[in-house]
Amino acid sequence: MPSRPDDLDPRLGDLAEGDVLRAILSRTPPSSSTLVGPGDDAAVIAAPSGSVVATTDTLVHGPDFRLAWTSGYDLGWKSAAVNLADVAAMGARPTALLVALAVPRDLTLSFVERLADGFREACAALAPGCAVVGGDLTVSETLTVAVTALGDLDGRAPVTRGGARVGDVVAVAGELGLAARGLGLLFGRFRVDGAPVPVDPSRLGPGESAMIAAQLRPAPPIGLGPVAAVAGATAMMDVSDGLALDARRMADASGVTIALDRGALGSDPDAALAGGEDHALLATFPEGLLAPGFRVIGRVTERGSDALTSDGAPVEVGGWDPYRDWDAVGG
Amino acid sequence: MPSRPDDLDPRLGDLAEGDVLRAILSRTPPSSSTLVGPGDDAAVIAAPSGSVVATTDTLVHGPDFRLAWTSGYDLGWKSAAVNLADVAAMGARPTALLVALAVPRDLTLSFVERLADGFREACAALAPGCAVVGGDLTVSETLTVAVTALGDLDGRAPVTRGGARVGDVVAVAGELGLAARGLGLLFGRFRVDGAPVPVDPSRLGPGESAMIAAQLRPAPPIGLGPVAAVAGATAMMDVSDGLALDARRMADASGVTIALDRGALGSDPDAALAGGEDHALLATFPEGLLAPGFRVIGRVTERGSDALTSDGAPVEVGGWDPYRDWDAVGG
Numbered sequence: 001m002p003s004r005p006d007d008l009d010p011r012l013g014d015l016a017e018g019d020v021l022r023a024i025l026s027r028t029p030p031s032s033s034t035l036v037g038p039g040d041d042a043a044v045i046a047a048p049s050g051s052v053v054a055t056t057d058t059l060v061h062g063p064d065f066r067l068a069w070t071s072g073y074d075l076g077w078k079s080a081a082v083n084l085a086d087v088a089a090m091g092a093r094p095t096a097l098l099v100a101l102a103v104p105r106d107l108t109l110s111f112v113e114r115l116a117d118g119f120r121e122a123c124a125a126l127a128p129g130c131a132v133v134g135g136d137l138t139v140s141e142t143l144t145v146a147v148t149a150l151g152d153l154d155g156r157a158p159v160t161r162g163g164a165r166v167g168d169v170v171a172v173a174g175e176l177g178l179a180a181r182g183l184g185l186l187f188g189r190f191r192v193d194g195a196p197v198p199v200d201p202s203r204l205g206p207g208e209s210a211m212i213a214a215q216l217r218p219a220p221p222i223g224l225g226p227v228a229a230v231a232g233a234t235a236m237m238d239v240s241d242g243l244a245l246d247a248r249r250m251a252d253a254s255g256v257t258i259a260l261d262r263g264a265l266g267s268d269p270d271a272a273l274a275g276g277e278d279h280a281l282l283a284t285f286p287e288g289l290l291a292p293g294f295r296v297i298g299r300v301t302e303r304g305s306d307a308l309t310s311d312g313a314p315v316e317v318g319g320w321d322p323y324r325d326w327d328a329v330g331g
Numbered sequence: 332m333p334s335r336p337d338d339l340d341p342r343l344g345d346l347a348e349g350d351v352l353r354a355i356l357s358r359t360p361p362s363s364s365t366l367v368g369p370g371d372d373a374a375v376i377a378a379p380s381g382s383v384v385a386t387t388d389t390l391v392h393g394p395d396f397r398l399a400w401t402s403g404y405d406l407g408w409k410s411a412a413v414n415l416a417d418v419a420a421m422g423a424r425p426t427a428l429l430v431a432l433a434v435p436r437d438l439t440l441s442f443v444e445r446l447a448d449g450f451r452e453a454c455a456a457l458a459p460g461c462a463v464v465g466g467d468l469t470v471s472e473t474l475t476v477a478v479t480a481l482g483d484l485d486g487r488a489p490v491t492r493g494g495a496r497v498g499d500v501v502a503v504a505g506e507l508g509l510a511a512r513g514l515g516l517l518f519g520r521f522r523v524d525g526a527p528v529p530v531d532p533s534r535l536g537p538g539e540s541a542m543i544a545a546q547l548r549p550a551p552p553i554g555l556g557p558v559a560a561v562a563g564a565t566a567m568m569d570v571s572d573g574l575a576l577d578a579r580r581m582a583d584a585s586g587v588t589i590a591l592d593r594g595a596l597g598s599d600p601d602a603a604l605a606g607g608e609d610h611a612l613l614a615t616f617p618e619g620l621l622a623p624g625f626r627v628i629g630r631v632t633e634r635g636s637d638a639l640t641s642d643g644a645p646v647e648v649g650g651w652d653p654y655r656d657w658d659a660v661g662g
Contacts, residue, residue, distance in 0.1 A: 035382055036489050039584075041420035041569050042386035042482070044489045047378035051366055054464065055373035056429040056479060060471040089372035098387040100431070100477040133385065136477075140391040146431040146467075146477035148387060151373070158367050158375050238372050253370075 012112065013105025017137045023109060024099070024135060027116040028123075031131035033095040033152075043133035045096045045150055053151040053158065055086035061143040068196035069186050072111040074216045075145060076118020081218050082240065083149035084127045085279035088225025089238040091159035092151035094130040097123070099147055102140035115145070126222040156229050159283070164235040164254035168284040170298035171291075173221045173228070175214055176243055177268060180275025182215030220279035224293045228283045231291035236283040244273040244308065244317040246282060251307040254284075260298035260310045269310070273317040343443065344436025348468045351443060355430070355466060358447040359454075362462035364426040364483075374464035376427045376481055384482040384489065386417035392474040399527035400517050403442040405547045406476060407449020412549050413571065414480035415458045416610035419556025420569040422490035423482035425461040428454070430478055433471035446476070457553040487560050490614070495566040495585035499615040501629035502622075504552045504559070506545055507574055508599060511606025513546030551610035555624045559614045562622035567614040575604040575639065575648040577613060582638040585615075591629035591641045600641070604648040 012020055021038070030037040036044035045052075059065055059079045070078075080097060087094045097119060103112065116132075123130040130149075164170075185208055190199050199212060220238070228236055235254055239246045243265075251258045265272040284300055285291065306314040343351055352369070361368040367375035376383075390396055390410045401409070411428060418425045428450060434443065447463075454461045461480075495501075516539055521530050530543060551569070559567055566585055570577045574596075582589045596603040615631055616622065637645040 036421075036491060040489075040491050040493075041417040042384045042423070042480075044382050044384050044421065044484070046381070047383045048381055050377070050379055050381060052376050052378045052383040052481065053373045054376060054427065054429055054479070054481060056431045056465060056467050056477070058431040058433055058467050058469045058477065060433050060469045060475075062472065063470040086372040090367075090375065092373070096385065098385055098479055100387045100389040100479075102389055102391050102473070102475055102477075134387060136387050136389050138389045138391045139394045140473050140475060141393065142433070142471050142473040142475070144391075144433055144471060144473070144475050144477075146387070146389065146433075146475075148385070148429055148431075148479040149373075150383065150385060153375070158371075160367060160371050162371075 009108045009110045011105060012103050012107045012109060015109065020112060020137050021135055023113055024116040025132065027113060028120045028132035030133065031129050033129060034131055034133050038134050045133055047152055049153045049155050051153060053087050053090050053092040053153060054148065055083055056146065056148040057083050057086065058144060058146040066196040068198055069190065070216055072114030073118040076115035077122040077217045079145040079147045080119050080122035081126060081220055082279055083147045084130065084222045085220040085238045087149045087151035088222040089236050089281060091156055091225055091229025091233065091236060092153045093226050094127040094149055094151045094222065096131060096133040096150040097147055099132055099135040101135065102138045102142065102144040104141055104143055105139060107143065126219060154226065159229050159233050159236040161235050161237040161250045162253040164250060164256050164284040164300045166256055166300055166302050167287055168234055168300040169287060169290065169296050170258055170284050170300060171294035171296050172280050172282050173224045173294045174280030175278045176266065176280055177271035177275035177278065178211050178214040179218055179277040181271060182211035185211055186215065215277065218277065218279050221281055221293060224281055224291065227293065228281065228291040231285065232289045233283040233285055233291065236281060239278055239280040239282050240276060242274050242276045244315050248307045250282060255303055257301045257304045257306060258298055258308050259301050262311045264297040270317055273315060340439045340441045342436060343434050343438045343440060346440065351468050352466055354440060354444055355447040356463065358444060359451045359463035361464065362460050364460060365462055365464050369465050374427065376464055378483055380484045380486050382484060384418050384421050384423040384484060385479060386414055387477065387479040388414050388417065389475060389477040397527040399529055400521065401547055403445030404449040407446035408453040408548045410476040410478045411450050411453035412457060412551055413610055414478045415461065415553045416551040416569045418480045418482035419553040420567050420612055422487055422556055422560025422564065422567060423484045424557050425458040425480055425482045425553065427462060427464040427481040428478055430463055430466040432466065433469045433475040435472060435474055436470060438474065457550060485557065490560050490564050490567040492566050492568040492581045493584040495581060495587050495615040495631045497587055497631055497633050498618055499565055499631040500618060500621065500627050501589055501615050501631060502625035502627050503611050503613050504555045504625045505611030506609045507597065507603035507611055508606035508609065509542055509545035510549055510608040512602060513542035516542055517546065546608065549608065549610050552612055552624060555612055555622065559612065559622040559625065562616065563620045564614040564616055564622065567612060570609055570611040570613050571607060573605050573607045575646050579638045581613060586634055588632045588635045588637060589629055589639050590632050593642045595628040601648055604646060
């Protein structure tokens with residue numbers, strides 16, 4: 001939805017880089033962690049722990065999103081959220097985003113303004129105190145949003161995926177499988193002759209709007225990352241590629257087996273195991289400890305012949321590789 | 332130059348994301364600042380100053396480079412160097428790079444391996460102690476390299492572009508105009524029917540190889556950023572868009588006029604003023620102080636009617652806007 005009439009909505013190709021960056025940055029105010037904000041060669045961000053957590057993740061038009069389904073606001077929100085989740089998964093508090101945009105010349109200014117709104121609102125909702133501190137703008141035929149997120153550990157050690165210990169409980173916070181079901185709806189119901197068309201809410205049944213929202217505007221439990229670390233999580237990671245694949249990664253990194261309780265995986269355990277892009281937090285806690293917001297889904301056992309089991313049997317469900325899977329669906 | 336025969340050089344589209352990232356990261360060893368390296372949700376990097384300097388800059392195929400002219404190694408080197416220069420321009424020591432790659436499916440693995448070699452060698456040559464700590468890989472029709480660089484101030488205040496004071500000397504370290512002359516050679520001499528063709532060294536006259544190298548593998552004086560800060564630089568910035576434009580930016584940010592001495596700008600002052608992509612360091616120092624490696628090119632005066640003068644006359648040469656200019660050249 002453009003924020004102004006079309007004839008007042010210039011194309012980015014007709015503007016200078018500085019004008020576009022100013023339009024973005026005027027909509028994304030700094031936070032108290034921003035010591036030097038946008039406008040200089042680099043930003044300076046507080047890192048009171050004496051270390052900084054850093055991660056980068058990119059959304060590319062085609063493989064990662066389609067403009068018929070995703071608004072500028074959605075795109076800004078999701079590209080912030082997926083990076084914030086990686087910071088939270090280390091047990092850290094997000095402090096800053098850097099945004100590198102590569103934009104087609106015919107994209108409108110209002111699209112980029114809504115993108116900036118999405119960054120701002122995702123930070124406000126998911127990670128208060130985090131702000132956009134810098135950016136870069138380039139021309140490209142392929143709309144690309146590369147975000148780097150920084151965070152602070154508040155003096156704690158990072159919680160890696162390699163710390164799970166035999167006897168720990170395995171727990172999760174956030175949704176499992178919902179975003180993938182949303183993606184399935186988009187590809188199954190909102191294409192004409194293979195090409196994506198806008199989502200028509202009147203064609204969504206009960207619960208389906210939440211699936212679409214989980215795909216387009218995921219709301220991972222960012223604040224629970226530091227909460228889990230304070231509570232004593234021994235290992236933690238972001239579930240971005242499906243529980244089946246990511247729990248295996250945690251088991252391999254920790255040298256253990258993760259034994260899931262299938263009954264704890266909701267009404268559709270296979271969807272919970274396979275679905276990607278939820279950005280739930282998977283964590284392990286010593287017996288008797290569990291952070292608020294987490295639910296137990298299994299137990300850490302000694303490494304057996306399988307890294308991951310469900311009710312004692314090997315998990316056959318494969319993982320999610322966005323590098324292959326989103327794009328392979330076509331459309 | 333592929334590092335293996337073609338039949339052993341798979342296309343990226345036939346590999347999983349993890350395989351490609353491992354190939355990159357195995358060629359880019361961590362540094363002593365890397366507290367948690369690649370392989371987890373996020374990296375953790377030492378920030379002993381209690382703050383972190385952060386910047387991002389992207390190179391996109393078409394607007395920013397052409398594969399006929401730029402090898403994988405060159406691309407890795409340049410995308411590291413331009414980001415390292417922004418960290419150095421704050422007076423900071425680069426500690427880490429995060430690399431977000433968006434790659435066409437038919438790109439070869441060896442190209443990406445050489446890209447990683449370029450990152451590693453640029454860090455080793457320009458910013459020892461800096462390392463690639465994380466990355467992301469996505470599929471895109473447009474080859475895109477988005478780099479974020481982090482740095483530490485070693486306890487000093489950042490040197491912004493807004494600190495120049497009346498009476499300071501204006502100085503520069505590094506080349507002015509050389510990279511733009513290299514770009515001119517590429518567009519003027521190494522295209523056939525408008526399309527880029529590989530550089531034939533036998534068609535380069537004396538000094539021209541250095542121009543091409545300055546464009547494809549710039550070697551900005553990264554180490555001199557902290558040196559200038561220690562020496563007492565009052566303002567500093569990276570000259571990426573040409574001295575004429577960047578010196579105006581410094582003058583505007585500082586509320587002063589920068590009065591250049593045309594005789595100090597080398598044999599072709601207009602080229603030195605206009606040319607972009609050199610990534611020289613522009614700094615101001617109190618009278619009597621000058622960091623090693625810097626040469627005086629002017630003086631800071633009270634703000635007059637022009638932000639920038641040369642031998643007392645307004646500078647007519649315009650600036651460089653890579654967002655518009657590289658692409659507008661076509662080819």
